[in-house]
Amino acid sequence: MADSIGQSKTVEVDEEREGSVVRGEEVGMRMIGIVILAAGILALVYGGFSYTRQTHEAKVGPLEFSLSENRRVSIPVWAGLALAVVGGGLVIGGRKK
Numbered sequence: 001m002a003d004s005i006g007q008s009k010t011v012e013v014d015e016e017r018e019g020s021v022v023r024g025e026e027v028g029m030r031m032i033g034i035v036i037l038a039a040g041i042l043a044l045v046y047g048g049f050s051y052t053r054q055t056h057e058a059k060v061g062p063l064e065f066s067l068s069e070n071r072r073v074s075i076p077v078w079a080g081l082a083l084a085v086v087g088g089g090l091v092i093g094g095r096k097k
Contacts, residue, residue: 033091033093037083040080040081043075043080044084053071054069
């Protein structure tokens with residue numbers, strides 16, 4: 001009798017661990033979904049991003065010259081929509097069991 005009680009408790013603990021792992025995966029998928037959804041919305045709103053690149057530097061005696069170049073990376077509307085849809089699907093899908 002004591003063996004069966006000990007075994008049933010062990011099974012219950014294992015089931016609780018499995019449930020918490022599944023919930024953890026659901027929460028992780030929702031978090032990833034939120035990040036992807038936010039990236040998609042930002043891509044739709046801003047249409048891309050820009051950055052500055054240092055191209056040339058020169059030092060002639062006490063004078064220093066530096067040339068920087070601004071570049072822009074455009075993100076297509078379809079890519080922003082795709083990110084928003086996939087992110088929304090992960091957020092909604094992460095809620096269901």
